[in-house]
Amino acid sequence: MTDFILGHYAYWVIIVLLLIGLYGMIMKRNLAKKLIGMTIFQVAIIMFYVASASKWGATVPVIDPSLGALDPAKYISPLQHCLMLTAIVVGVATSGVAFALVITIYRHYRTLDEKTLLERMKS
Amino acid sequence: MLNNSPALIPLLLLSTAISIPVLAIKKTRLAYPIALAASLSAVLLSFYNISRVWSDGAIPYHFGGWLPPIGIQYLLDPLSAFVTLALNVVAFVVLCHAGAVVDRELPGREVPYYALALLLLCGANGMILTGDVFNLYVFLEIFSLAGYGLIGIGEKQASVASFRYLIMGTVGASFYLLGVGFIYMVTGSLNMADLRNILPLVAGNPAVIVGLALIVIGLGIKMALFPLHGWLPDSYTYAASTSSALIAPLGTKVAAYVMIRILFFVFDAQYVSRTLPITDLIAWLAAIGIIYGSVMAIAQKEMKRMLAYSSVAQISYIGLGIGLANPLGFIGAVLHIMNHAFMKGALFLVAANLRNNSGHSDIARLDASFRKKLPWSMAAFTLAALSMIGLPPTAGFFSKWYLALAAIDKGKWLFLAVILVSSLLNAVYFFRILEKVYLIPAAGQGDGKDLQSQAKGSLLGEEKWSLMVPALVLSFSLLLLGLGNATLVKNVIQRIIPLGM
Numbered sequence: 001m002t003d004f005i006l007g008h009y010a011y012w013v014i015i016v017l018l019l020i021g022l023y024g025m026i027m028k029r030n031l032a033k034k035l036i037g038m039t040i041f042q043v044a045i046i047m048f049y050v051a052s053a054s055k056w057g058a059t060v061p062v063i064d065p066s067l068g069a070l071d072p073a074k075y076i077s078p079l080q081h082c083l084m085l086t087a088i089v090v091g092v093a094t095s096g097v098a099f100a101l102v103i104t105i106y107r108h109y110r111t112l113d114e115k116t117l118l119e120r121m122k123s
Numbered sequence: 124m125l126n127n128s129p130a131l132i133p134l135l136l137l138s139t140a141i142s143i144p145v146l147a148i149k150k151t152r153l154a155y156p157i158a159l160a161a162s163l164s165a166v167l168l169s170f171y172n173i174s175r176v177w178s179d180g181a182i183p184y185h186f187g188g189w190l191p192p193i194g195i196q197y198l199l200d201p202l203s204a205f206v207t208l209a210l211n212v213v214a215f216v217v218l219c220h221a222g223a224v225v226d227r228e229l230p231g232r233e234v235p236y237y238a239l240a241l242l243l244l245c246g247a248n249g250m251i252l253t254g255d256v257f258n259l260y261v262f263l264e265i266f267s268l269a270g271y272g273l274i275g276i277g278e279k280q281a282s283v284a285s286f287r288y289l290i291m292g293t294v295g296a297s298f299y300l301l302g303v304g305f306i307y308m309v310t311g312s313l314n315m316a317d318l319r320n321i322l323p324l325v326a327g328n329p330a331v332i333v334g335l336a337l338i339v340i341g342l343g344i345k346m347a348l349f350p351l352h353g354w355l356p357d358s359y360t361y362a363a364s365t366s367s368a369l370i371a372p373l374g375t376k377v378a379a380y381v382m383i384r385i386l387f388f389v390f391d392a393q394y395v396s397r398t399l400p401i402t403d404l405i406a407w408l409a410a411i412g413i414i415y416g417s418v419m420a421i422a423q424k425e426m427k428r429m430l431a432y433s434s435v436a437q438i439s440y441i442g443l444g445i446g447l448a449n450p451l452g453f454i455g456a457v458l459h460i461m462n463h464a465f466m467k468g469a470l471f472l473v474a475a476n477l478r479n480n481s482g483h484s485d486i487a488r489l490d491a492s493f494r495k496k497l498p499w500s501m502a503a504f505t506l507a508a509l510s511m512i513g514l515p516p517t518a519g520f521f522s523k524w525y526l527a528l529a530a531i532d533k534g535k536w537l538f539l540a541v542i543l544v545s546s547l548l549n550a551v552y553f554f555r556i557l558e559k560v561y562l563i564p565a566a567g568q569g570d571g572k573d574l575q576s577q578a579k580g581s582l583l584g585e586e587k588w589s590l591m592v593p594a595l596v597l598s599f600s601l602l603l604l605g606l607g608n609a610t611l612v613k614n615v616i617q618r619i620i621p622l623g624m
Contacts, residue, residue: 025290038293045301052308083257087300090264097271098289104275104282121280
């Protein structure tokens with residue numbers, strides 16, 4: 001049991017991060033804080049992929065002459081890192097669009113607080 | 124060159140979307156014809172694709188010559204060819220219509236509008252054609268980001284609606300990505316065909332089950348499956364009319380297509396319906412969504428908002444077809460993807476015409492003068508409304524017919540009742556408008572004004588051909604699709620039904 005908990009420590013951290021992200025998006029009233037929650041959520045997923053690539057006692061996926069290329073257990077899996085480069089770019093683009101929208105909202109309504117915003121939208 | 128036709132559609136749309144801001148930097152007028160040309164070539168390429176699939180069967184395309192599972196694969200099979208064709212045709216007609224509306228509703232923002240519209244189409248086509256689950260995520264995000272932009276450039280409230288959509292959409296896409304991660308951890312593959320072979324070997328693995336559940340939730344948000352539809356009504360209402368006319372037919376339908384692809388072509392129909400009760404869950408949520416969306420649509424006072432809630436109901440029909448997980452339900456779902464794209468496109472175009480003509484689309488303020496001011500648009504509206512209700516011989520009747528047959532086939536009488544009741548509810552909220560426009564006699568004062576505006580207007584009493592013709596084309600194609608339905612199902616859709624159903 002202890003082994004299970006300690007052996008998966010990276011995943012526990014990721015679960016906590018996912019929950020913090022969801023909490024931020026759902027519970028926070030300020031739109032900028034919602035965005036911070038969204039970014040934490042995305043980063044947690046990126047870390048999930050990266051954590052899934054790691055192996056105990058393996059090294060970076062660059063061929064090391066002393067280790068050879070035959071045993072895949074000696075290198076961590078490079079594919080997840082490549083996937084996550086794309087996901088990071090996607091995340092940056094999403095944040096960019098989101099901040100542009102936040103700025104537009106602020107220009108229109110002079111507030112980022114959700115409650116005030118809803119009141120001003122009605123009037 | 125045409126050997127590469129599966130990849131050409133997304134690439135062409137992507138490169139045009141990027142080059143529009145450069146090409147139209149001096150002359151913003153250029154943006155419209157360029158976008159139209161790109162969309163037209165996408166339609167022609169889709170025709171070419173479907174004819175190729177017709178004669179040769181499914182065609183896998185390997186990017187850069189790398190064979191799967193290492194390389195990224197595009198898969199042009201009857202299903203993807205059919206859905207790309209249907210959606211590209213609707214998108215082209217909507218873009219034809221956009222010309223006049225964009226000038227009026229989004230002055231000074233023509234160039235970003237057309238660039239984003241093409242980016243949206245690129246994302247949609249990519250999602251449909253790709254055979255790689257991670258590549259699908261990238262296209263999903265391209266599609267969504269373009270969608271946020273298109274919605275955000277609408278009215279004042281649109282930015283808030285778009286922000287909300289962005290948060291929910293990103294959660295949806297992230298759930299999808301997380302699910303793909305779980306499945307990749309177990310199978311070590313991202314290629315759909317490869318996954319199809321590997322997944323039966325690891326079917327009991329909890330990581331696969333969690334991954335599948337996360338993917339279904341993520342796609343459920345994207346396709347606005349009840350109760351994950353929260354972002355949809357505001358987004359469609361506040362977006363510029365021409366944006367909602369473009370996003371409403373495409374947006375949720377593409378996600379529904381991806382759901383079909385993942386559940387029945389990557390996973391197995393047996394697996395998702397017998398081993399895990401996922402399709403049952405989808406069917407029940409869809410049944411609730413059908414009733415909920417229809418009831419909410421009746422309660423709305425504004426036409427675009429009403430159409431948005433009706434979209435929640437209509438997407439649930441597709442969900443019901445997926446959830447029933449039998450061949451008839453599958454035919455119904457695929458047919459409804461196409462039919463709903465045409466119907467919703469036509470209805471939103473008419474809503475745009477109303478706004479263009481009188482500056483509003485409030486249902487309470489509709490009256491008999493509209494049958495004189497916009498005779499052809501209202502005719503298009505009537506035809507599309509009849510198809511939404513499901514009167515034969517319009518196309519809407521046939522998709523509901525297949526869904527009803529599927530419900531009977533499975534012995535789920537409650538779902539049959541849901542389909543019938545929802546048709547009545549559809550009739551309530553559409554006849555409410557038709558009654559105002561056609562049955563109530565015009566008030567005395569209104570008549571004089573009508574005659575004046577008619578005298579000013581061009582041929583056939585409508586202001587602009589460019590606004591009237593696209594709506595008419597879409598709604599009359601509903602008749603054609605309805606009448607040609609048997610041929611379509613026999614020759615195309617029956618070839619698509621996945622193995623193991």
